[in-house]
Amino acid sequence: MSAKENLGDYYADTAYTPTKRQQWEEANPERDTIIGSRLSWSRRTQDNGTNEEYGYNNIAISQNWESQRVEKGLEDDGIFDGLKTHYNHQVIMPPNYKASAHFLFMAMAIGKGGMYLSLFVLAVSSVGLFLMAIFNGRIKDSFIAALGMAELTLPIALFLMVLWKGGEWLAKNKPNVIYGTRKGPLWQANRKTGLFTIYDPKKAWEKRLEAPFWEYDAFLQSSPDTQGSATYSLILYHPSQQIRQKLDAQFPPTKMPGELVAAWQFLQRYMDVSQPLPDVPGLEIHRHKDPTTAAADERKGRNPSYWRDMDEASVKKIQEEKYRKNIRLR
Incomplete structure (x- = not known):
């Protein structure tokens, strides 16, 4: 089954593909902007992710979350209600921690x-x-x-x-x-629908904005830490609604801007239904549930337990190699 065919049955009409972003950019050349470095959209995003996305412990964490989800019979938004986080083939919804x-x-x-x-x-x-x-x-x-x-x-x-x-x-x-968490999430990236949702941080589940992913611009913004060194954050900004959202909950602030460039590549790849999911340890148990990913893995003959069959040292070596590449990204 091709990605194009999948768009009509599994994915919503609003699901993201690079073509939609290209068309949107052509229609909105003079859009509003904010202070910071605007990151580019890739026409075909490389399979990449931050150092944390390649952590060996993500295998056990993801399996634990899935076991709890099945045991409690959680689905859709109920997954966040029950686990206070959502990270699978359909949705990324990070925890909303208390102060x-x-x-x-x-x-x-x-x-x-x-x-x-x-x-x-x-x-x-x-x-x-x-x-x-x-x-x-x-x-x-x-x-x-x-x-x-x-x-x-x-x-x-x-x-x-x-x-x-x-x-x-x-x-x-x-x-x-x-891990004190609030009742409602901060934001949600939904691969199946292609929508990126920003919630009111003070009112549980009240949406401030829900719009197609391709309508957002990504920015790197820096602020000085206590020693005066620059610390970077990844931000999504909707130019017509003039609403911004820091993605710190999933991609923590860092002194290495390349890590957040990799985070932006990861998020684009995650939302792009014309390509398989990012190949990271935490998403492996969900790959067969996503049509585009399942078809691509079958064509390549990918081992379904590629990450799970590795020992910790081997995963850590790949993680370090990815990190060395990331810190050179601009």
């Missing part, structure tokens, strides 16, 4: 990074004091100084480790605490 969850995520990141930094400082200081003792012969004084440094540094490192590991324990055993 408390964002704080906990930040605390875990600070704990992990701070612990390693504290131990690094202690190690460097100890080596430095040891070398000084060799040259000046004041071994006792250097030993006392090293003990003093350890007394100062180790409690800090221990506290930071508790912050990090405690957060990980909560994420595993008490997910409702660490």
